[in-house]
Amino acid sequence: MEEQTGPDRVSLLSLPPEIQTKICSYLALSFEHSAINAVLRTCKQLHEIALSLSVSFFRNTAFYGDGDGSCSRVRNVQFLRYILIRKPDLGKHVKTVILGSFSSDNPRYEHPKDAALPSGIKSTKEEIAVFRETIQKKLGQFGLEKYPWYTPWVEEWTDGLEQGSTDAQITLILLVCPNIRALFFEQPRGAPIFIRFLFVVGLLSNAIPEAHYPDTPSGVPLVNVQEVYHEPCEVVSGYKDFAMHAHPILFLPNLRSYECNFAYRGDRGTPGLEILKPRFSSVGKIVLRACVVSGPVLSALLKTCKALKKLEYTQFCTARSLIGVNPQQLTEALLLHADTLEDLYVHFDDLWDKRWDWQDHTDILYMGTRFSQLRSLKRLTVSMQCITGILAGPPEHDNGAPQMPLKVEQAPSLIECLPESLEYLKIVACGEGIQEKAAELLRTIEQRQRFTRLTYIGFFFNRWLMESEIELRCSLPDVQLDIRYQDRDEYVYALPRPSWNSGLGGLRNRISRIYAADARQQYLVRREL
Known part of the structure; x- marks a missing residue:
């Protein structure tokens, strides 16, 4: 093909300055080494365009x-x-x-x-x-x-x-x-x-x-x-002073997104958060991944938000974990934002005993009917135990404590717990015990009695705990029923659990915005498949 010549030829230098700036801006976004510095040395025109971009990142x-x-x-x-x-x-x-x-x-x-x-x-x-x-x-x-x-x-x-x-x-x-x-x-x-x-x-x-x-x-x-992200320097010990650092960050008047990996505040106190004003912070999105925080700490954090729209919370449980948030505490904290919360992703790591003091109050093992009051909620991804009170299998670590029940008999049905506003529902870490409740939900939807906005319903089962496949159906053409069987690696991936070693494949190389931007994006995409 002959090179284009004449007055119709288009080159980078012939484009309007705003287009040149847009093109060059992509060169400034780099994980480690920016390519924008090479543009600075090309010519005077592009030097002027690239100069401000060279320090933008x-x-x-x-x-x-x-x-x-x-x-x-x-x-x-x-x-x-x-x-x-x-x-x-x-x-x-x-x-x-x-x-x-x-x-x-x-x-x-x-x-x-x-x-x-x-x-x-x-x-x-x-x-x-x-x-x-x-x-x-x-x-x-x-x-x-x-x-x-x-x-x-x-x-x-x-x-x-x-x-x-x-x-x-x-x-x-x-x-x-x-x-x-x-x-x-x-x-x-x-x-x-x-x-x-x-x-x-x-x-x-x-x-x-x-x-x-x-x-x-x-x-x-x-x-x-507008956006703040931070993570621990030591995965083993966790980010124990995250709340102290989050305290002044939440004061920022234009903050829209706050994210912390491996926040660790398992005690019942709220150091660093207790003097925050209720409904003060402008943050609308909070993400806490692989975290161990208590109910009072999470509640104090959410109380500061004027209008929370999105929350992601994945709980990381180990033999050393202190008491974390339980589903009932989560519901109470979220009800403060019943009119604004639209997107919730919560995974409690159902395979582990959280050492909750549940013996006299088994209702703390599930979120309960008050969860249905989140009237603006559109997207919900949730692990089975905290929405149904049912476990897919015995917890792997009980530390000598009484065994958590595989099923809380008085737990309400799904149709009593779920908000009518839902458009997307995914329940993960499922076991055979959810079949009856799931079938009841699907019958209700098929009859067009409730949940008329739901267009996607997913049940993701732990394959290695299943004795047989599940029979669930939905005849409505505008409702996608997605039933999957995940292996153990896929279950862990969805949490994600951190790796104790700090090399490739560890916490930072999966969900870190500092050390693994590309791997993190791949993780988020794969998690939603």
């Missing part, structure tokens, strides 16, 4: 498995030098920040780049002077000097910058980038400057009555953040 972490996932101090210094000294107008174009593990100063978690280039981990005296002036100017407008902790904190921050601390460097990056939309970070390993910064942001977001605002609220750090 700031990622600082090693691949998990190539190191410890740590942030690079060299990378931080280079970025601060670029957006604060060489091109000070670029900070406003940073939209996404992804951070691996960091601390105040611990060589154990050193990034490979820092070990190879130790001379690059600290800023010059002239740069430190600029950084100090920037901190004082940015925060000085808020009247924070009245707080006794403010001056020592700023001094500690400046000292950290002089020493090349990742804690101090990262906090400064977040301070000087006013238009960040998405923030992903790994649980800090002792980062007092960053943690204090989060609480200062909460203070300035008017969550506490005595907060002082300048005339221009847009000057508040992180005010434009």
Whole structure:
């Protein structure tokens, strides 16, 4: 084919600037290395287009498995030098920040780049002077000097910058980038400057009555953040202080999505959440995957939402797990958002004994008829036990406790528990015990008596616990009945349970937004098949 020539030939340079920007924006979205820097070196026209995009996506972490996932101090210094000294107008174009593990100063978690280039981990005296002036100017407008902790904190921050601390460097990056939309970070390993910064942001977001605002609220750090994700640095111990970190995050006025992997708050207290105002947070989507949190903790978290629209909660149970949320507690917490909740995904890991104190109150083993009051719910994915009070098989670990019943006799039927507004229903971890309740639901739907909006009904059975296949039918052409038999690996995949080893295939390489964006997307797609 001959190359096109003449006035009709279309090239990248001939396209309108907005189209060029759109095309180049895809080159800036990269898991580890951005291709946008190559565009900067092509020509003056594309350099102008690509310049702002070159900083829109700031990622600082090693691949998990190539190191410890740590942030690079060299990378931080280079970025601060670029957006604060060489091109000070670029900070406003940073939209996404992804951070691996960091601390105040611990060589154990050193990034490979820092070990190879130790001379690059600290800023010059002239740069430190600029950084100090920037901190004082940015925060000085808020009247924070009245707080006794403010001056020592700023001094500690400046000292950290002089020493090349990742804690101090990262906090400064977040301070000087006013238009960040998405923030992903790994649980800090002792980062007092960053943690204090989060609480200062909460203070300035008017969550506490005595907060002082300048005339221009847009000057508040992180005010434009819409999405926050964080995860633990150690899978074995879990994210025990997730609630303390979530507390100031939920103050962010434009927050729309909050996600945490392996949140661990199994006690009955709510440290970090108890002073949050009810119905204060603008967050509409909360995702807690592979988590161990108590009922009061989950309730305190959901109470902060003005109008929750989506919740995903998968419970991770082990022999070491403390008491987690039970289905009845979940129902009570969700009823606060009966008018707004549209999408719920909940899996309680039915194969494990949660060590609930159920002997005198077996009704806590299922969500109950009050669950039907979620009148706006459209999509529901739920494990069998918590919607029916029936187990597919005996729990695998009871730790010497009384065996949980395979069936709670007084549990209500499905048609008594499910909201009429449902359009999509998937029940997972099913066993033969659900057949009667499922058949009753399908008969009711066929008679057009109730659940007239349902167009998809799925029952996913644990194949290895089944003695025979299930006979369920629905004659309505506009209702898809989906019956599947999953093996054990597929069951575990749907939770997902974390792997105790930290190599490939572990928690981070399946559902992490920091270390495994592609694998995570594949996981989510496969889970919905």
